[in-house]
Amino acid sequence: MESVIIVKDLVRQYETTEGIIKKTKKTVNALNGISFEVKKGEIFGLLGPNGAGKTTTIKVLTTLLSPSSGTAKVLGFDAFGDEKLIRPRINFVFGGERSLYWRLSAEDNLKYFADLYLIPRSEQNALIDSLLKRVGLDDVKLRKVESYSKGMKQRLQVARALLNNPEVVFLDEPTIGLDPVGARDLRKIIQEIAALGTTVLLTTHYMQEAEELCDRIAMINEGKMIALNTVDGLKSMIDQPTKLRVPSERFTSAELLKLKEHPSVDKIIQLDKSNFIDIHSGEADTVLSKIVHEYGRDKMRGIQILDVNLEDVYIELVGGSHAI
Amino acid sequence: MDLFKRAIRKAVVSYKGLFGMYSLKAYIMVEIIGPVFQLSFFTLVAGYVYKTDDLSPWIIGNAMVLTYMNAFFGVGAQFVQERFMGTLKLLIAVPSNSLGIFLPRVIVHTLDGVISVLIGLMAGMIFFGFKLSIVQLIPFLIVILVASFSAMGLGLLIGSLGLLTRDVNMLLNLASMALLSLTGANFEIERLPIFLQGVSNLLPLTRSITLCRLIYSGANITNHMDLLFGEFLIGLSLSLAGFAVFKTLERVARVKGTLDLY
Amino acid sequence: MQFKDILQVVLSSCKNQFYMSIGRATFQFCVLAQPIVYGFILGMMYLDQSNEAFTIYVLMGSGIVSFWSSICFSSASDINRERFYGTLENIFVAPGRFEWIILGKVIGNTIWGVISMMISACFVLIFFNKSIVVSNIGLLIIGLILMVVSFVAIAFMLAGLFTLSRSARVLMNCMEHPIYILCGVVFPVEILPGFIQPISYILSPTWAVKVLRLAVVGGPLNDVRYYLIGLVSVTVIYIVISALSFKLIDKRARVNATLGVY
Numbered sequence: 107m108e109s110v111i112i113v114k115d116l117v118r119q120y121e122t123t124e125g126i127i128k129k130t131k132k133t134v135n136a137l138n139g140i141s142f143e144v145k146k147g148e149i150f151g152l153l154g155p156n157g158a159g160k161t162t163t164i165k166v167l168t169t170l171l172s173p174s175s176g177t178a179k180v181l182g183f184d185a186f187g188d189e190k191l192i193r194p195r196i197n198f199v200f201g202g203e204r205s206l207y208w209r210l211s212a213e214d215n216l217k218y219f220a221d222l223y224l225i226p227r228s229e230q231n232a233l234i235d236s237l238l239k240r241v242g243l244d245d246v247k248l249r250k251v252e253s254y255s256k257g258m259k260q261r262l263q264v265a266r267a268l269l270n271n272p273e274v275v276f277l278d279e280p281t282i283g284l285d286p287v288g289a290r291d292l293r294k295i296i297q298e299i300a301a302l303g304t305t306v307l308l309t310t311h312y313m314q315e316a317e318e319l320c321d322r323i324a325m326i327n328e329g330k331m332i333a334l335n336t337v338d339g340l341k342s343m344i345d346q347p348t349k350l351r352v353p354s355e356r357f358t359s360a361e362l363l364k365l366k367e368h369p370s371v372d373k374i375i376q377l378d379k380s381n382f383i384d385i386h387s388g389e390a391d392t393v394l395s396k397i398v399h400e401y402g403r404d405k406m407r408g409i410q411i412l413d414v415n416l417e418d419v420y421i422e423l424v425g426g427s428h429a430i
Numbered sequence: 431m432d433l434f435k436r437a438i439r440k441a442v443v444s445y446k447g448l449f450g451m452y453s454l455k456a457y458i459m460v461e462i463i464g465p466v467f468q469l470s471f472f473t474l475v476a477g478y479v480y481k482t483d484d485l486s487p488w489i490i491g492n493a494m495v496l497t498y499m500n501a502f503f504g505v506g507a508q509f510v511q512e513r514f515m516g517t518l519k520l521l522i523a524v525p526s527n528s529l530g531i532f533l534p535r536v537i538v539h540t541l542d543g544v545i546s547v548l549i550g551l552m553a554g555m556i557f558f559g560f561k562l563s564i565v566q567l568i569p570f571l572i573v574i575l576v577a578s579f580s581a582m583g584l585g586l587l588i589g590s591l592g593l594l595t596r597d598v599n600m601l602l603n604l605a606s607m608a609l610l611s612l613t614g615a616n617f618e619i620e621r622l623p624i625f626l627q628g629v630s631n632l633l634p635l636t637r638s639i640t641l642c643r644l645i646y647s648g649a650n651i652t653n654h655m656d657l658l659f660g661e662f663l664i665g666l667s668l669s670l671a672g673f674a675v676f677k678t679l680e681r682v683a684r685v686k687g688t689l690d691l692y
Numbered sequence: 693m694q695f696k697d698i699l700q701v702v703l704s705s706c707k708n709q710f711y712m713s714i715g716r717a718t719f720q721f722c723v724l725a726q727p728i729v730y731g732f733i734l735g736m737m738y739l740d741q742s743n744e745a746f747t748i749y750v751l752m753g754s755g756i757v758s759f760w761s762s763i764c765f766s767s768a769s770d771i772n773r774e775r776f777y778g779t780l781e782n783i784f785v786a787p788g789r790f791e792w793i794i795l796g797k798v799i800g801n802t803i804w805g806v807i808s809m810m811i812s813a814c815f816v817l818i819f820f821n822k823s824i825v826v827s828n829i830g831l832l833i834i835g836l837i838l839m840v841v842s843f844v845a846i847a848f849m850l851a852g853l854f855t856l857s858r859s860a861r862v863l864m865n866c867m868e869h870p871i872y873i874l875c876g877v878v879f880p881v882e883i884l885p886g887f888i889q890p891i892s893y894i895l896s897p898t899w900a901v902k903v904l905r906l907a908v909v910g911g912p913l914n915d916v917r918y919y920l921i922g923l924v925s926v927t928v929i930y931i932v933i934s935a936l937s938f939k940l941i942d943k944r945a946r947v948n949a950t951l952g953v954y
Binding site for chain 1: 693697700701703704705708711712715777778779781782783784785786787788793942943946947949
């Protein structure tokens with residue numbers, strides 16, 4: 107299967123200044139040499155904390171930014187240099203409420219962008235109608251965008267991004283700020299797009315979303331790639347598939363240290379800024395019995411037995427926890 | 431003392447917050463180069479039309495008008511800017527007395543307005559041979575301060591109306607043009623139709639421009655205190671009206687929900 | 693891109709801009725109110741002058757002032773507005789090509805500029821009871837058309853140059869009066885100091901104004917030819933610079949990352 111996106115040793119620096127009259131120049135490394143490839147038809151996820159370099163990566167690939175060094179190729183063409191060959195075949199949605207003309211209606215917005223994407227006038231009406239129907243906005247298409255909710259604006263943006271039937275769609279935090287229902291609707295649309303063969307590269311903070319949508323995920327932190335695998339492959343980086351999530355105040359440090367010595371316990375992790383402690387174990391039932399046996403049934407209250415998920419991998423790799 | 435220090439800090443920080451986006455270059459462009467060109471424009475027209483080398487009446491008139499930049503686009507536009515930045519609702523909601531928030535800003539912009547006028551006069555000195563004697567400087571400064579305060583009052587009144595509408599800019603621009611065209615800055619008020627002359631007498635700056643021209647041609651400020659006092663009164667009335675409108679509309683805006691429409 | 697594609701993009705962008713511009717208060721002011729105000733002030737200043745001077749400097753002068761203020765103000769700030777809407781990045785990479793989209797925007801604003809010029813002319817004709825002098829109607833029409841084209845060329849060039857810079861809007865604040873002064877719109881270029889006059893002649897409106905002047909007062913055919921050739925030549929140079937600028941913009945904006953951040 108061919109790769110439609112190839113990124114190799116991509117570096118992007120910004121220059122910024124500090125001070126008003128006496129300005130000192132500072133160089134910020136947004137990307138520190140990342141490499142990955144995306145196959146045709148894949149839903150590929152870029153995960154990472156704020157400032158990791160996700161948006162910068164997308165901007166380079168959508169030909170909005172030039173690389174400082176390294177390679178970025180989309181559909182076989184250089185993102186900086188061959189952009190005219192790439193632009194008609196891709197599209198993007200940057201999360202948030204911008205990228206639309208508020209004072210125009212949804213229909214007028216789409217008509218305008220359809221013109222800019224050189225969609226023949228004769229085809230526009232049918233195309234716009236079908237897209238609006240697909241994203242569930244056809245009954246409000248004549249209302250001005252400024253009166254739309256966040257979710258509606260996001261869906262309109264997706265409609266806009268599909269005008270030119272792109273081969274690759276880039277989505278930067280598409281469900282940010284959406285309520286659970288709105289987010290779920292949008293995820294459904296993304297899956298439908300991918301099912302038709304469109305390659306999707308998306309960035310997100312929401313682990314569950316990444317797990318649900320993505321075929322493969324790359325984790326970035328501070329401009330560097332720290333992991334790249336399928337969801338299951340990433341989860342297997344955590345040795346044990348299950349964990350017990352325990353309210354922190356339930357156990358004293360001494361009790362936890364004693365638990366840690368148990369052969370069934372793999373590790374115990376305290377999440378930063380959280381009220382929970384995770385006890386990773388392949389034999390959660392054994393550990394639970396041990397707790398009941400040692401401390402009584404009351405100690406069991408509030409304990410959850412969970413499958414290890416992407417959040418655990420993320421926290422392990424990116425930080426945000428410490429081992430006990 | 432603490433109240434005073436806080437007021438200063440409030441003024442400075444708000445100024446920086448709204449206009450700090452200007453780099454030094456941009457500041458020079460907007461506050462110096464733009465106004466100087468506007469003054470030069472009208473002064474050159476006057477020079478050509480009236481075929482005179484003494485351009486002082488137009489330099490004085492147009493320099494005074496420059497105070498509108500801060501009166502309107504400083505104080506007046508502050509509500510627009512605050513709404514734009516999304517901070518208007520925060521300002522209304524804070525425990526600080528609203529007068530305590532806005533008064534320091536008004537003072538800062540009044541002084542800024544004085545500076546704008548002085549920049550205009552300096553441009554007149556550099557490019558058009560305008561000469562102000564040391565004796566005339568103090569009376570000039572007094573009149574300019576009162577004029578700036580007066581223009582500020584109009585800015586405050588119009589800016590307060592900005593709480594109710596989305597587009598207060600039109601009003602601010604119209605008011606700027608009124609100052610340019612009806613205060614005698616570029617042609618004698620007597621050329622105006624009668625009803626417009628009445629408006630002229632109620633506007634800020636009209637008396638100040640006349641007074642400065644009199645001082646420039648040798649008159650003593652003490653002989654024309656009626657003009658100075660009249661200007662101050664206009665400023666005071668407009669400021670009080672502005673503040674009253676602000677307090678009323680603050681309440682109405684909360685009811686109508688237009689505080690943050692953008 | 694085929695010609696029909698270019699036409700589609702330019703027309704669409706023009707239409708989009710035409711409707712979006714007039715929705716903004718500042719633009720409404722520039723197009724509807726400012727022509728009247730400047731017509732009024734200039735008319736008052738030139739009241740006692742000859743009919744020819746009045747025709748050239750008030751009727752046409754204020755028309756040109758209104759025209760330029762409508763489009764100059766908008767070309768750079770419209771780019772900034774796209775940044776603010778968050779749509780700049782979208783139109784930048786659209787296959788319709790950025791430069792054609794911008795040209796459409798400039799033309800959209802130009803239509804309003806022409807409307808504002810007509811408003812100014814109508815106001816001056818109605819309000820002031822002066823006779824208008826025109827020697828050569830044909831030349832007047834040609835001159836007006838070429839003037840519009842020459843202004844479009846400057847606005848297009850500036851839009852391109854200012855796409856790269858975040859301080860675009862601020863610089864735009866200083867683009868009105870310098871043009872009026874340097875191009876001799878409301879007084880002859882000849883009254884400017886000698887060392888400035890060469891600058892005037894690299895600005896296309898200067899030549900347009902000369903042509904229009906000849907249309908009013910009449911003049912030898914050689915003069916007419918000279919100014920027409922000058923106007924066309926300078927306009928062609930602007931078009932070349934624009935083309936080069938936009939080629940450069942595509943690379944530079946992406947290297948300097950100036951598209952997204954407001």
